[in-house]
Amino acid sequence: MSSTATVARRELVALRRDRLLVVLLGFLAAVTLVSVIVGAAAFRAQLEAYQLYVQQLEQSGSSTRAAAPRLFPLQLLRGSVEYVEILGALFAIVLGYGAVATEKYRGTLPLLLSRPVGRFALPLGKLAGIAGIWLAVVVALTVLWTAAIVGIGSASLGPADLGRILIVGAFSWLYLVFWSALAVALTAVTSRLSLGLILAIVIWLTFVLIIPQLGDTMDPDNQVPGGLFKALEIDSSSEAAVIAHFATFEELRNFLESASPTKHFERLAFAFLGIDDDFNQKPIGVVWSGIWGYAVAIAAAGVAAVAAAALVTTRSNLQRTRS
C-alpha cells in the first residue's frame, strides 16, 4: 500500500471514531431534514388557505378562481441546499482544520514524519480520507432528502428527479471538499493553530455570508418589501429596460455575487432542482447547457484548494508550531 493510501486509511479510521464529528454531521442531517419538513408544512398551510379561499368564493357565488398552489417536490430541498452551503462549509472547515491540528496537538507528527512518507503523501492522504468521509455523508444526505420528499412531502419522484438529486449531491461533495482543503492549507501554513481556524472562518464569513448578502442587499428590487418594481407596478420588460441604464451598478453587484464559490454552488443546485424558475421542469441537458460555467468554477476552486493544501503542507510548515 502506498504511503498516501496508508495516511488516507488512517484518517478515515480516525474520523470514523470521532464522536464530535458524528454529532456535527448528525446536526447537519437534522437541519436539512427540518428544512424539508418546514417546507412541506408551509406548502400544506398554503394549500389549506387556498381551499378556504375557494370555499368562500363558492359561498359568495363567484366562479372566478386563482390557480391552485402547485408542489414541485424538488423545490422542498431549497433550505437543505442552503444549509449545506452555509453549515456544511463551516463543518468542512472544522474537518480540514482537525486533520492537521490533531497531529500537532497530540504530538504524533514527529513520529509520522519519521516514517518514509512521500512529499505529498500526508496532505493528499488526509484529503483523500476527508473526501471519503464527505462522500459517505453526501450519500447519506441524498438518501435522506429523497426519503423526506417522498415520506414527508408526500410526493412521487421519477428517474429524472433522482438524477437531479444525485447531480446536486455530487456538486455538494465537491463544494465540501473545497472548504476542507482550504482549511488544511491554512492550518498547515499558520504556526498558531487557532489562527489557521480563525482565518478559515473569516474566509467562510466573507464568501458564504457577506459577499452573497451584499449582492442581495444591492439588488434594487430588494429595497422594498414585496419588490420595488411590484410596488411601482412595473412589468418585467419595462424593469429590464430601466435596469439597463444602471449597467455599471448591476455589473458590480453581479461581480460581487459571482466572486463567491458559494453562489456558484447555489445557482447550480437551484437550477438542477428547478428552484430557479428559468430552469424549472426543463430537461437536464437544457439545464446543464445553461449553468455549466458554474460547474467548471466549482471544480476549478476544488482543484485549486487541493493543490494549495498539497503545496503548503510541507514538513517545515507543519513543524513550526505554537499552540
Place this chain on the structure above:
Amino acid sequence: MNAFAASARHEALNIRRSRTAHILLWVFVGMVLVSSLIGWITNRTVTGVFDRIRAEGLTSQPNPFTGVSPLTYERNTVIYVLLIGALMAVVLGAQASLRDRKSGTSALVLSRPVGTASRLLGQLAGIGAVLGVVLGGSVGASWVVLGIIDAAPLGPEHTLRLLAFAALSWVLLMAFAVLGMLTGLVSRSETTALLVSFVLWSAIAFVVPQLGTAARPVTLLGPVPHPAATGGWFDAVAAVTGPLAVTEQYKRAAGVLLQDRNAQAGDWTGALVVAAALLILVLVLAVTPRRRLRRPLDE
C-alpha cells in the same frame, strides 16, 4: 485591586495581545463602515431607478424612499453584528475560558482568594469593555459617514438612536460571549469548544427562526425580521420559538431604533427578549462549579 477588576483587566489585556481577536475586530469594524457606504450607493441607485421610471411615465406611485431616516443606511450593520460580531464574541468568550485551562494556570489562579463568580464575571466584564470600545468606535465612525452622506451632522434624536442601537448590539454580543465562555468551560478541547459555539450560533440564527417562520436560511441573513408563518402547525410553533429566536428579536428591536419602515415604533419586545437572554446566560455563568475552571484540556 479586587478579583473581579483584576480578572477584567487581565482579560482586556489578553484580547489586546491576541492576533486572532485583532483579525475579527478589524473585519467587524471594516464591514460596519463598508455597510454605510453600500447603503448609500444602493439608495442613490434606487433613487436613480425611480427617477428614470417616473421620467418615462411608467408609474404614478410616489417615491417609496421619500422621507426615509438617514439611519436607514445603517441597517446592514444589523447583519454584520449578527454574523461577524456574534462569531467574534463567541470566539472571545471561548478563548477567555479556555486560556487558563490550556496553559494549565487555572490551579495557580484559583489558589488565590478568588471567587468563581468574581473570576468569570470579571473576565466577562473585560470582554464587555473590549466589545464596548469596538462598538463605540464603529458607531462613532458610522456617525461621521452618515453625516457626510447626509451633508449635515446627525441631529440629537438620530444620534441617541444610534447610541441605543450600539447598546442593544452590545447586549446581544455579550450574550454570545457568555455562550462562548460556557462552551469553553464544558468542552474537553479547544476545537470542540469553538465548534459547539458555532453550532449553537447557527441553531439560534437559522434553525429556531425557521421553525416558526418557514423562512429559508439565506432569507434569515437579511436585516429585517421574518414574519411568523400562519396556518397549519406554524401558529403553535411560532408562539414557542418566537421568543427563543433571539437574533430575530434583535433585528426587530434594531428596526425600531433605526426607524425601519417595516418596524412597529414603540415595540420594545425584541429588546426585552435580548436583555432577558443575556441575564439568564450571565446567571448560568455565575453559578458554574469551580471544578469546571480547573479541568485541563484533553488536547
